[in-house]
Amino acid sequence: MAFQSGKTLAELEIGQRAIVKDVVGEGRMMVRLLEMGFVPGVSVALVKRAPLGDPLELRLRGYHVSLRRAEAGAVLVEARVDEARA
Amino acid sequence: MSELRIAVAGNPNVGKTSLFNLLTHSRYKVGNYPGITVETREGRLRVHEDPDKPITLIDLPGTYSLTPTAEDEAVAFRVLTGADGHPRPDAVLLVLDASNLARNLYLALQVVELGLPCVIALNMVDLADRAGVPVDVDALAAALELPVVPTVARSGEGIETTAAMLRSLGPALATPLPNALEARVSKDPARARWLLSAALADALELTGATTSEREALAALDPEQIRTAVRTQIEARYAKVDRLLAGVIPAEPERAQLAAPAMVRSAQIDRVLTHRVFGPLIFLGVMALVFQSLFSWADPLIGLIEGAIGWLGDVTRNALGEGAFTDLLTEGVIAGVGNVVVFVPQIALLFLFVGLLEDSGYMARAAFIVDRLMARVGLNGKAFVPLLSGYACAIPAIMGTRTISGFKDRLVTILMIPFMSCSARLPVYSLVIGALFAANERVFGPFTQGGLILLGMYMLSTVSALVIGAIYKRTLLRGPVPPLVLELPPYRLPRIRDTARHVWDRTADFLRDAGTIILAVTVVLWGLLSYPKVEPESLAEGETAIEHSLAGRLGKSIEPVLTPIGQDWRIGIGLIGSFAAREVLVSTLGMVYGIESDVDEDDTPLREVIRDAKTPEGEPRYGKASGLALMVFFVFACQCMSTLAVVKRETRSWRWPAFMLISMTVIAYVAALLTFWGAKAFGL
Numbered sequence A: 001m002a003f004q005s006g007k008t009l010a011e012l013e014i015g016q017r018a019i020v021k022d023v024v025g026e027g028r029m030m031v032r033l034l035e036m037g038f039v040p041g042v043s044v045a046l047v048k049r050a051p052l053g054d055p056l057e058l059r060l061r062g063y064h065v066s067l068r069r070a071e072a073g074a075v076l077v078e079a080r081v082d083e084a085r086a
Numbered sequence B: 001m002s003e004l005r006i007a008v009a010g011n012p013n014v015g016k017t018s019l020f021n022l023l024t025h026s027r028y029k030v031g032n033y034p035g036i037t038v039e040t041r042e043g044r045l046r047v048h049e050d051p052d053k054p055i056t057l058i059d060l061p062g063t064y065s066l067t068p069t070a071e072d073e074a075v076a077f078r079v080l081t082g083a084d085g086h087p088r089p090d091a092v093l094l095v096l097d098a099s100n101l102a103r104n105l106y107l108a109l110q111v112v113e114l115g116l117p118c119v120i121a122l123n124m125v126d127l128a129d130r131a132g133v134p135v136d137v138d139a140l141a142a143a144l145e146l147p148v149v150p151t152v153a154r155s156g157e158g159i160e161t162t163a164a165m166l167r168s169l170g171p172a173l174a175t176p177l178p179n180a181l182e183a184r185v186s187k188d189p190a191r192a193r194w195l196l197s198a199a200l201a202d203a204l205e206l207t208g209a210t211t212s213e214r215e216a217l218a219a220l221d222p223e224q225i226r227t228a229v230r231t232q233i234e235a236r237y238a239k240v241d242r243l244l245a246g247v248i249p250a251e252p253e254r255a256q257l258a259a260p261a262m263v264r265s266a267q268i269d270r271v272l273t274h275r276v277f278g279p280l281i282f283l284g285v286m287a288l289v290f291q292s293l294f295s296w297a298d299p300l301i302g303l304i305e306g307a308i309g310w311l312g313d314v315t316r317n318a319l320g321e322g323a324f325t326d327l328l329t330e331g332v333i334a335g336v337g338n339v340v341v342f343v344p345q346i347a348l349l350f351l352f353v354g355l356l357e358d359s360g361y362m363a364r365a366a367f368i369v370d371r372l373m374a375r376v377g378l379n380g381k382a383f384v385p386l387l388s389g390y391a392c393a394i395p396a397i398m399g400t401r402t403i404s405g406f407k408d409r410l411v412t413i414l415m416i417p418f419m420s421c422s423a424r425l426p427v428y429s430l431v432i433g434a435l436f437a438a439n440e441r442v443f444g445p446f447t448q449g450g451l452i453l454l455g456m457y458m459l460s461t462v463s464a465l466v467i468g469a470i471y472k473r474t475l476l477r478g479p480v481p482p483l484v485l486e487l488p489p490y491r492l493p494r495i496r497d498t499a500r501h502v503w504d505r506t507a508d509f510l511r512d513a514g515t516i517i518l519a520v521t522v523v524l525w526g527l528l529s530y531p532k533v534e535p536e537s538l539a540e541g542e543t544a545i546e547h548s549l550a551g552r553l554g555k556s557i558e559p560v561l562t563p564i565g566q567d568w569r570i571g572i573g574l575i576g577s578f579a580a581r582e583v584l585v586s587t588l589g590m591v592y593g594i595e596s597d598v599d600e601d602d603t604p605l606r607e608v609i610r611d612a613k614t615p616e617g618e619p620r621y622g623k624a625s626g627l628a629l630m631v632f633f634v635f636a637c638q639c640m641s642t643l644a645v646v647k648r649e650t651r652s653w654r655w656p657a658f659m660l661i662s663m664t665v666i667a668y669v670a671a672l673l674t675f676w677g678a679k680a681f682g683l
Helices: A027-035 B016-023 B071-081 B098-112 B125-130 B137-144 B159-167 B180-185 B189-200 B211-218 B222-247 B252-256 B260-272 B277-319 B323-340 B343-359 B361-376 B380-388 B393-402 B406-418 B422-435 B448-473 B495-529 B549-556 B558-564 B568-576 B583-591 B603-611 B623-635 B640-650 B654-680
Strands: A003-008 A017-023 A043-049 A056-060 A063-067 A075-080 B004-010 B024-033 B036-045 B055-059 B091-097 B118-123 B148-151 B441-443
Touching: A003 A017, A017 A027, A027 B189, A027 B222, A063 B098, A063 B260, A063 B361, B004 B016, B004 B071, B004 B098, B016 B024, B016 B036, B016 B055, B016 B118, B016 B159, B016 B495, B071 B189, B091 B098, B091 B159, B098 B118, B098 B125, B098 B222, B098 B260, B118 B137, B118 B159, B137 B148, B137 B222, B148 B159, B180 B189, B180 B211, B180 B222, B189 B211, B189 B222, B260 B277, B260 B361, B277 B323, B277 B343, B277 B361, B277 B380, B323 B495, B343 B361, B343 B380, B343 B393, B343 B495, B361 B380, B361 B448, B380 B393, B380 B406, B393 B406, B393 B495, B393 B640, B406 B448, B406 B640, B406 B654, B422 B448, B422 B583, B422 B603, B422 B623, B441 B448, B448 B623, B495 B549, B495 B568, B495 B640, B549 B558, B549 B568, B558 B568, B558 B654, B568 B583, B583 B603, B623 B654, B640 B654
Parallel strands: B004 B055, B004 B091, B091 B118, B118 B148
Antiparallel strands: A003 A075, A017 A043, A017 A075, A043 A056, A056 A063, B024 B036, B036 B055
C-alpha cells in the first residue's frame, strides 16, 4: 500500500485513512489530542465533514471524534493513497 | 465508625452515572469544591449495605484524562488526590466501556498510577459481545492485576458483584518511581506528572499548585516539560496497545481503527448529520425544545398561578384583612409562587437536555452548529442554552452546565439575559398596543405591531451575539474552546436516569435560587405597600402606590428617566418589574388605579396610557418614549430571578452584580439613543 507523507489530518479525503506521525502546536491542544489517542503510529480515518464544512468527524481507536479543521491541522499524518476516493 | 470513601471515575458516555444511580440510595448530597463550579455527587452504597461499614461513593465528572485542560479533569484529580480539605478517597471504582477499551484504558492507566486500590466495572459487555469485540475479562484482570467485574448498567447485571468487590478491597497499588524531572516538581510522582502536564497545557490555575511547586516548574526548560509529558502520554498508549493485544481476541487492526460499536450509529448519522437533512432535523429538534418551553409549559404555569391565587384567597378568608395577612398572601405566598412558577420550564428543559445528552444527539447538534458558534468564540454546546433564553433565562442559565470551561460558561451566562425572554412579551405588547397603530398594515401580511416586535427580537439576538463576542475578546479572553468532541454511539436514554437528573436540577433551583427569589419578593412587596395611606386622604387622581417607598423612589429617580422619555410612573413600574419583567404591566395598573385585573386584559391600561396628558395638555407618552421603553427592556436585567440563578451558578455575587450594572448601563444608553434618535426622526 502506498503512503503520502507531509499531510495533515485536515487535508484527508472523505473515507481516507492515515497513520499519525506527529502532533505539533500549542501545548494545551497538543496534550489534548495526544490524550484522545492521536499518538504517533495510530490509524485514523476521516468519516465526514459537518454540513457547514467544519468541523470534521474522525474515526480512531474504536470511536468517533469531532475536531475543527484548525485543530486537525496540528496532526501530521502519512495518508494512504490507495484508498482515497477521488 | 470509619466510613469508606470510594471515587467513581470513567470516561463520559460509559454509563457511569447509571451505575452510580444503581449502586447508591436515591438521596445523596452534592459536593462543592471551592472556586470551582463543577460538582460531584456523593451517595451511600445501598447494595450489600452494612450499617457498621458504610461506604460513600463519589461520582466524579466524566473525563477522558486527568490532565486539567478544563475544570472537570481538575476536579477529578483533586478529589482523587484529596485536595481542598477533603480526605483522599480509600479506593477508586473505574467504569470502562467494554466496547471501546482502546480509548478507555488510557484514563484507567492514569488512575492506576495514583496507587489507590481499584475495582474495574467493565460496563456494556453485552454491546462489546454483540459488536464482535468480546473482552477476555480474566486476561484483563490478570494484565492489570485488578479485580474486573463485567457489568451491564442497563439491566443491572454485575451490580451485586461490583458492590461485593467494593466491600473486599485489595491493597494499595505500587506507584511508579519518579524520574529526575518529576522529582524536581513534587515528592509525589503522580502529582508531579499532573503538574507538568498542567504546565504544558497552560492550566496551572486549575491545579491549586503551591508557590514552591510553581517556582519549581518555572525553573524548568519548557521544551523539557513538553518532551516529558509527550513521552509519558505515548508510553501509556503503548501500554494500552499491549494490553489490548492480549485482551481482545479480534485482530488488532480493528481495535486500532474500526469502531464496531459505532456501526449502527454511523448509519443513523448518514441521516442525522447529512449535509441537508442534518441541519433540517436539527432545526426541527430545536423548534420542539423551544416550542415546549414557550407554550407547553403554559398550562402548568397557569395551574400553579391558579393554585397560588387560591392559596392566597383561602389564607385571606381564614385570617381576615390585616397587615399580617397582606405579608403572608402578597409577600410570602406570592414569593413562593414566583419560585414555583419556573418549575415547569426548568423541568421541561432538563428533560430535553437529558434526553438529548443521553441519546447521543447533543454531540451531533454541537457538531452541526459549531461552525456558527465558533464565530462568536464559543463551541456548539452553547447553542441549546442560548436558544432556551428566548423562553426564559432561568432554565437557560442552569443549562450552561454542559459547557466545559468556566470562562466559556460565564460568557454564555452573560449572553443569555440579552435574549428576549417570554416575560418581555407582555411589556412589548402593552407599549405597542398603547402607543402604536399595531394593526396598521405596512406591507403584505405584516403589521406595524408585528414588525416592531420582530425588531425587538432581532435587536436582542444581535446584541447577545455581539456582547458574547466582545466579552470573549476582552473581559473573559480566551482561545475559541477547542472542539474535541466525542460522537458517542446512539443509545436509548434510561428514563430513570433522566428523571433523576430532572429532579436534581429542579430541587437544586428550589433550594438555592428559590430562597433568594422568595426573600426579594417579600422585600419588593414591602417597598410597594409601605407606608400605607388611607384611601380618603388621597388627592384627586392619586393612587396609594405613590406614597409607598417604591413610589417615592420612583419619583426621586424621575430626573434620570426624563432623558430617556419616561416619567416617575414608569419609574415605579421599573422597580416593581424586578420581581419579573411582566410585573411592569400590573404595577402600572396600580399606579393608574385601574381596578380590573390587568394581567388578564391590558386594554383599559393601554387606553389610559394612550390618553394620559401632561399638565400642559400634551400626550404624556409618545412613540419615542414607547420605543425607548421597549429598548430599555431588551437590554435591562430587570429580573431578580436571573440574578439569583447567576449567583447560584457562579457561586459569588460578583457576576450577578456585574450583570445587573452592565446591563442597566447598556439599557440606559440604548434607550437614550433610541429616544433622541426617534425624536430626531420626528416621532
